[in-house]
Amino acid sequence: MLETLRKIVQEVSAAPDLESVLDLIVRRIQRAMRTQMCSVYLFNTKKQRYILMATQGLNKDAVGAVSLSASEGIVGLVGQRAEPINLEDAAKHPAFIYLPGTGEERFHSFLGVPIIHQRDVLGVLVVQQKERRRFDENEEAFLVTVSAQLAGVIAHAEATGSIQDVSGSRRGAVIESRFEGVSAAPGVAVGPAVVMAPPADLNAVPDKPAADIEAEIQLFVRALESVRHDIRVVGRTLSKRLRTEEQALFDVYLRMLDDNALAGEVVEKIRLGNWAQGSLRDVIKSHIREFDAMDDPYLRERATDIRDLGRRVLAYMQEAAPAQIDYPDNTILVADELTPAMLGEVPTEKLAGLVSVHGSGNSHAAILARSLGIPTAMGVLDLPYTQIEARTLILDGYNGRVYVNPSDEILQVYRDIMREDREVAAGLEQLRDKCAETSDGYRMPLWANTGLDIDVTRALDRGAEGIGLYRTEIPFMIRDFFPSEQEQMQTYRSQLAAFAPSPVTMRTLDIGGDKALPYFPIKEENPFLGWRGIRVTLDHPEIFLVQVRAMLRANEGLGNLRIMLPMVTSVHEVDEANRMIDRAVNELREEGHVTERPPVGVMVEVPAAVYQVRRFARRVEFISVGSNDLTQYLLAVDRNNPRVAGLYAPYHPSVLRALEYIAEEAHKENVQVSICGEMASDPCGAILLMAMGYDVLSMNSTNIPRVKSAIRGITHVRARGLLSQVRGMDDAEEIHMLLRTTLQELGLGQLSRPTIPR
Incomplete structure (x- = not known):
């Protein structure tokens, strides 16, 4: 059970968007529990309804089209009670409501568990079978465990699902997203995000559109050739000290970098519009996920080799084309973990706010931010920082909150707060030489x-x-x-x-x-x-x-x-x-x-x-x-x-x-x-x-x-x-x-x- 759960969570965590997350969940759970139907209903807070978002076993056309109010059906009851409901024959339950067009009339047994994240019911996970029976305790325990493990992943995917990707495509209108952290320095800032990444860290590479696709491809090709050269040199240097089978590892590395393998995939990604570093990141992480999901321990360890190759190529790209960061007015600097050195790289007159995905209110950067009077939020764990370059952010340093793609209404609220802050600060200057x-x-x-x-x-x-x-x-x-x-x-x-x-x-x-x-x-x-x-x-x-x-x-x-x-x-x-x-x-x-x-x-x-x-x-x-x-x-x-x-x-x-x-x-x-x-x-x-x-x-x-x-x-x-x-x-x-x-x-x-x- 634990190994199955590990694989499910690992795959789901790596899924690129909410739709993929939910599709993976229903397919993997159906297979793991050997049940005939698995579905996910997510609660839409604006509509106050549970919407069928993914299914394996019901009519696919019903996805997105079928919904229940917060008090309707057994799904609504699971959400209201915030606890599992396990039924031998769902149709006989007083709360049962038939949903036409779903094909659910074929199923009798029902097990539904709530998906809860930080006390909020995000949705309901349901499995059903045709035969009349109660799911046993082990099956119920498994589904509850899966739900608890997946709640955070779903919450994160749901929150970031509205953020537009680098190519400019979107699955519907881009809407406001809010992320919670810890207040580190008070104040409010509104401005474009500038993402700062540490060198040779694949996970920290942000998405950016490729300004010149051919130039990006050439940058990648040169970095690739440099890594190939390094591997050949190391192979020759160690050839006398290694056995034949160990020397073969270097040939494996070189084959991984062939045009028909990783290299070809990266070039294809670049041609779709992402810059070379972002394309490399996507391809390497995709292969790492594939190896991590394998049953064979030896093959799982090859994920480490892929990760190492990716870092080596990335390091050469960053060295060949050091990032020329343009700091616009009212820059809000964003990083996985802010350091004082990062603050020093931004012109003081341009810096309006600081956001750190990790780190605490007592970090060096936070202490420095308070000294400089720069609004700061730390520990904004769910923020997809690699996807927000150049996007408009609201940084609420009073409450440790960050808004991405803020609506005009919330922008006006915070601009009013900024205006009031300036007026208060101006009025308080006269108190400098007066006592309290x-x-x-x-x-x-x-x-x-x-x-x-x-x-x-x-x-x-x-x-x-x-x-x-x-x-x-x-x-x-x-x-x-x-x-x-x-x-x-x-x-x-x-x-x-x-x-x-x-x-x-x-x-x-x-x-x-x-x-x-x-x-x-x-x-x-x-x-x-x-x-x-x-x-x-x-x-x-x-x-x-x-x-x-x-x-x-x-x-x-x-x-x-x-x-x-x-x-x-x-x-x-x-x-x-x-x-x-x-x-x-x-x-x-x-x-x-x-x-x-x-x-x-x-x-x-x-x-x-x-x-x-x-x-x-x-x-x-x-x-x-x-x-x-x-x-x-x-x-x-x-x-x-x-x-x-x-x-x-x-x-x-x-x-x-x-x-x-x-x-x-x-x-x-x-x-x-x-x-x-x-x-x-x-x-x-x-x-x-x-x-x-x-x-x-x-x-x-x-x-x-x-x-x-x-x-x-x-x-x-x-x-x-x-x-x-x-x-x-x-x-x-x-x-x-x-x-x-x-x-x-x-x-x-x-x-x-x-x-x-x-």
Whole structure:
């Protein structure tokens, strides 16, 4: 069963469009279950009907012509119940409806299972037989398993089915498609997609029309001859060391590249209009699918050979004709996985937005995007990025959403949001030199989160009063080896000097989780619960001591350094870190440096730390909450996973109660408590946190004007009343709605993030 399922899913995953996906499904399931009929009904949300989309056993003319309402027939009942229905004689069931012209009167037994993707019923998978019998438990289990495995494939194929192919042909009108990801940097962008692919990666090659078909063919032919030459050279070089049968492998490679084999297929594809790289990709992937589907293990392994040949030819084509990328105005850069280097290749004045199929909100590219104020969506897993070159996109960085081929109506909605964003930004510029103070005189310090030199400039321009989080791992990430003490000192000095005498909070090296150093890889099954943060640096005192020494040296003559320890879970870690900091101070004094011990604090990011805040507060000078990690650990939701992003709720009652408890506990020891997560950068969240008693809010500098405006537009008394009201509420979305409504009532509705209906 598992092997059959593997083959079905593998074939279906590789199908080029929705029609092919559904046709494969019904044929493969009919054969695997040895049943006389298999059909797929997909639910059309606009028509609110289940439409027969593919069948093996019913009248083919009925495909696309026969449909049932959401409440009609046994198919409708399967969808309503969202569970299988197994009948000995379907015609005797009260919900049965005869569909003329299908030929279903021949069949009696019926088994239907829902196709469900992320709680939505996409359709119903049905098998039937002429004899009267119930399908047995194994058959039902198989169909349910197949349905669950195929749901994602169908959802993806359904979503991308409206995207026009490179040749310009279309199966009906091109319609708007929407893809969900994770918000990495707020804002909205509208513009053409420019797809950037890494070198020699077949899967990342985008579709492009061939501007000059003969030139594309010649490019391919030259690359092919180069690969043939390489294979002959390698064959001759190894001829004395290989047996005859092993030498024959090189002849096999050469035959694969014959004009009558792969080469001929690629040329044919080019003549149909796709450029050489896209044509090569299609042919190679088609052959890989064929080998992968074979039963013989030896033949399956030949897929690796085909893949290798394809990469070699592609590399020569890319080398011979390096991509001359034209960056139009309002470019939205799209990649399988964005890197900082990719951002650097696009002229700043042309770049409007960033989209990454993979990657998280904490990736290097995302951090840089936030620093530059570029709307960004990460983890848009279902986006068929190789098919969208030059298409108009809407990038909703507020909600992590991407629209391809947007309708005029949705374009207008987002253009209105962009206009409002510009108006708000212009109006907020006047607040730069004003403090965040409520109308009844309550002062709320606003600090910035930084990681790059450009962050400092932006933070100062937006009126930040200090740095609440300097991510020291950023300088480590952009190097190929650990920076020396002197290099670190110079980097830290620039941050400290720019803000002196205002405080600068430097977090010690926080790697692990989704933040890895290329020269210090950490391979773990569950990195978020693994070796990260303070755990790494305490295990490597040579790294920790060098970093602390660099911070202390950078602080000489300035005196505005604060050191913060990440991912702390026990007082033992705090005590050990304090001892090492004392050691670094003493070493530097012995070396003749004028060094003072700076304030030291801990980050509260895990549930274990929440209930030890008072113990920590007796050992440190300040407490800082990392609300992003704390929220994900409290709710057991990976905030960077688009599949569960909807469950990541900063306004969850449990999260709010934990945040309030932390502030109360820290103040019992008269220790300052700050917060440096995304919640502080949301005007709604900032008001609540102020009411809870947080002493400092730290955020991305882009958000400082909005938060400042929100605080200046409310009284502290009203904020406290709002917190009291929230304490009695049970639902995160209702809490967020109350906060947004309050901003509207205060005339500050333009400050909250827009919510676009899904």
